[in-house]
Structures are given as structure tokens and as C-alpha cells.
Amino acid sequence: MERQERERPERRAQRRQRERSDAAGPERAGPLAVVLAGGASRRLGGADKAAVRVGGRTLLDRVLSACPDAAVTVVVGPRRPTARPVRWVREDPPGGGPLAALAAGVEALGLPAGPEASASAGPVVLLLATDLPFLDPALLRDLTTPPPDADGVILTDGEGRDQPLTAAYRSGPLRRELDRLRAEHGGALTGLPLRRLLPGLRLRRIATNGPLDCDTWADIAAARARISDHGRVLEEWLAAVKAELDIDTDVDTGVLLDAARDAAHGVARPAAPLTTYLLGYAAARNGTDPATAARAIGELAARWQAEATPGGAADGAAGGPGRDTA
Numbered sequence: 001m002e003r004q005e006r007e008r009p010e011r012r013a014q015r016r017q018r019e020r021s022d023a024a025g026p027e028r029a030g031p032l033a034v035v036l037a038g039g040a041s042r043r044l045g046g047a048d049k050a051a052v053r054v055g056g057r058t059l060l061d062r063v064l065s066a067c068p069d070a071a072v073t074v075v076v077g078p079r080r081p082t083a084r085p086v087r088w089v090r091e092d093p094p095g096g097g098p099l100a101a102l103a104a105g106v107e108a109l110g111l112p113a114g115p116e117a118s119a120s121a122g123p124v125v126l127l128l129a130t131d132l133p134f135l136d137p138a139l140l141r142d143l144t145t146p147p148p149d150a151d152g153v154i155l156t157d158g159e160g161r162d163q164p165l166t167a168a169y170r171s172g173p174l175r176r177e178l179d180r181l182r183a184e185h186g187g188a189l190t191g192l193p194l195r196r197l198l199p200g201l202r203l204r205r206i207a208t209n210g211p212l213d214c215d216t217w218a219d220i221a222a223a224r225a226r227i228s229d230h231g232r233v234l235e236e237w238l239a240a241v242k243a244e245l246d247i248d249t250d251v252d253t254g255v256l257l258d259a260a261r262d263a264a265h266g267v268a269r270p271a272a273p274l275t276t277y278l279l280g281y282a283a284a285r286n287g288t289d290p291a292t293a294a295r296a297i298g299e300l301a302a303r304w305q306a307e308a309t310p311g312g313a314a315d316g317a318a319g320g321p322g323r324d325t326a
Contacts, residue, residue, distance in 0.1 A: 031144040032123055033070035034105035035063055036098055036165065037130035038077030038090065043216045050130040051080060052220060055227040056240040059214065063128055065243065066135035070126065074108045076101040077130070083243050096190035098165065099197065102127060103178050103189050111171050122171035124152075129165040131214040133223045142206060143168040151201040158209045164194045165213075173201055252291040259294035259301070266305030 037050040037060055044052070050060040057065075061083045064073065074087045078094075089108040091100040106125060124144045128135070143153045143166075152169035154162055177200045181189060214220050227236040234253065259279065264272035275297055282288045 030069040030071040031067075031126050031168065032109050032111075032171070033067050033073040033126040033128065034102060034109070035060070035073065035075045035086075035128050035130055036077070036101045036105070037075050037080075038094060038101055039098075039130075040095060044220075045217075048080075049214075050077060052214075054133045054214075054220065054223045055236045057083075057243055059133055060130050061243060062133045063130055063135060065239065066132075066137050067126060067128070067140050068137070069141070071123075072109060074105045075130075076105045076108075083246070091190075093190065097192060098194040099181070099192045100189040102194065102197075103182075106171070106175065106178065109171075111175065121173070122175075124168050125171050125174055126168045127165060129213060132166065133214060134226070135166075139206070139208075140168075146170065146204060149202065150204045153204045153206060154198075156205050156207050160207070162195070162198060162203075162205070163208075164198060167203075169201065177201060252294070255291045255294040255298075259297040262298045262301035262305075266301040 039049060041047055041049040051058050053059075054062060058080075060075070060080060064075075064082060064084055064086065067073070068084070072087065073085075074089055075082070076089055076091060078090070079088050087108055089104050091097075091104040105127075109125065111122065124146065126140065126144050139155075143155070146153045146168065151173035152167060154164060154167035156162055174197075177197050178189070180200065181192065181196055185192065214223055227233060238253070256276070256279070260272040260276050263275040279290060279293050279297060282293050283290045
């Protein structure tokens with residue numbers, strides 16, 4: 001009998017990854033994003049910082065997940081697996097520094113060129129480093145909505161220092177300043193610090209507290225400890241699971257946890273993980289809303305427990321033995 005050969009799971013995952021990595025990204029409204037992921041990581045001993053994992057996800061994927069509304073995302077650095085579509089580009093020569101990398105990323109966005117394009121306001125370009133594991137999507141939305149009289153919005157750290165790698169710039173003024181710097185330095189931006197970009201831009205500043213990045217292994221260790229904190233471990237775990245399963249859905253954690261708890265308490269402890277599995281299976285196979293399914297499971301568990309409780313359904317609830325229904 002002829003046997004149909006199925007695609008092995010690892011090959012299927014690799015194929016999906018190639019499709020995601022090679023895609024230009026969906027064309028939709030939203031800011032543009034440039035993520036710099038090509039640094040030497042000297043303070044990490046030369047390790048590939050973008051591939052370092054915090055909470056089971058790479059630093060690069062954590063940054064990408066914080067800006068899901070970007071119409072197009074360009075990552076400047078060597079190609080790596082990513083959880084969502086991006087465009088890849090390298091500065092020339094590689095290792096030319098953040099300013100040269102930014103310029104390469106802006107060019108890869110495919111924005112109109114020429115003096116008129118540089119002078120206009122244009123779309124907003126969000127600029128991020130790859131070593132920012134705790135970016136707040138709400139904060140990034142604030143960055144990408146500069147006031148009319150500003151060329152961009154930039155974060156400052158706890159000591160009031162500008163963080164140009166956590167900022168958003170209107171593309172017109174950004175290109176204008178990049179062109180100015182090229183003219184001043186013989187057409188090359190290699191080796192120039194990113195702060196050279198800032199004096200010519202009108203920027204709104206947003207103050208933040210604490211470290212913004214992970215430069216050392218001590219920073220990585222602190223980040224890994226932070227995700228295990230009781231106040232955020234569940235949020236971090238669910239984000240990691242959704243990334244691993246390649247799904248993007250809001251989860252009503254309260255309803256789902258109640259369903260698992262009711263199954264554990266009202267039936268048996270192993271019923272909680274098994275019930276959660278069946279809930280997910282129903283959502284995938286039948287398109288059942290997880291919250292609706294979870295509420296139904298909770299009600300089922302309550303009925304189940306009532307039947308096992310003295311005086312409950314098993315001892316005379318409606319329709320059961322011992323109850324006069326006449």
C-alpha cells in the first residue's frame with residue numbers, strides 16, 4: 001500500500017521560518033521600523049547579542065514583538081531566524097557603527113529620495129536597538145506619534161541622557177540630517193556616533209527610569225531574573241508560548257485560569273492540563289472562542305463537583321435521583 005509521506009515537523013518549521021524571514025512584511029498603515037542588530041557585542045565577549053535568549057525568546061524577537069504595528073520592519077545585521085517578517089540589510093562595510101547602520105536601514109525602507117523628499121515630514125521611522133528586552137508597546141506608540149512641531153520623539157534614561165536607539169524620527173528630517181552628515185564627512189558615515197544626528201532635529205523627550213538595554217552578561221542575568229518575578233512571569237510565559245506556537249491572539253487569562261482551577265479542584269489535579277489541551281484543540285479545530293469554551297468548562301466542572309458533593313446533584317438536584325419533580 002502506498003504510504004503518503006508527511007512533511008517532518010522540523011522541516012515544516014524551517015520552511016515557515018524561511019517564508020517569514022524572506023517576506024518584505026505586510027503593507028498596512030503604521031510606522032516604519034529599523035532595528036539595529038549588527039554590533040560586535042564586545043562586552044558580551046563577542047557573542048551574538050541578538051540571538052541571546054531572555055525568557056525563552058531571543059532579544060531580537062522580543063524587540064520585534066514590541067512593535068507589531070510597524071508597516072515594514074528592517075533589521076540591519078546578519079540574517080537570523082525571526083518570529084515575524086522583516087527585511088534584512090547590512091551596512092557597507094559591515095561593522096560601520098550605528099549611524100551607518102541606520103542609514104542602511106532607512107535606504108532599505110524604500111522611501112522616496114531627493115531634496116523634496118528629505119525636506120518633507122514623511123512617515124515616522126522607529127529606531128530600536130536589539131538589546132531592549134522590556135520595551136512597552138504603549139510607550140512605542142507614544143514615540144511614533146510626535147507632536148506637529150517636532151521632528152521626532154526620543155527616550156531619556158534615569159540620568160537624563162538621550163537614548164537615540166530608542167526613538168522615532170520623521171523620515172524627512174531624518175534623511176536631511178543623514179545627507180548633511182554625509183556631506184560633512186566625504187560621503188561616509190562609518191565610525192560616526194549616532195549622537196551626531198541629534199543637534200539638527202527638534203525632538204520631544206520622554207523620561208524613563210532604570211537601565212534600557214542589556215550590554216553585559218550581568219544585564220542579561222538581571223533581565224532573566226526579572227521575567228521570573230511573580231508579577232510578570234505569567235505574562236512573559238504566555239508571550240513566549242504564543243511566539244513558539246506562531247499564534248497571535250489575546251488571552252483572557254482570568255477566564256482560562258478559572259477553568260483550569262475548577263477542573264483541578266472539582267475533578268482531579270491532572271484534569272487541569274488535560275482540559276486546557278482540549279480547550280485549545282476545540283479552538284483550533286472548531287473555531288471556538290477560547291473564553292466561551294473556558295466558561296463552558298467552568299460550568300461543567302461546577303456541575304461535576306456538585307454531583308460529588310453531599311446534598312448536590314447526585315443526592316437530589318433537579319432531574320437526579322431523590323428529587324420530586326412532579
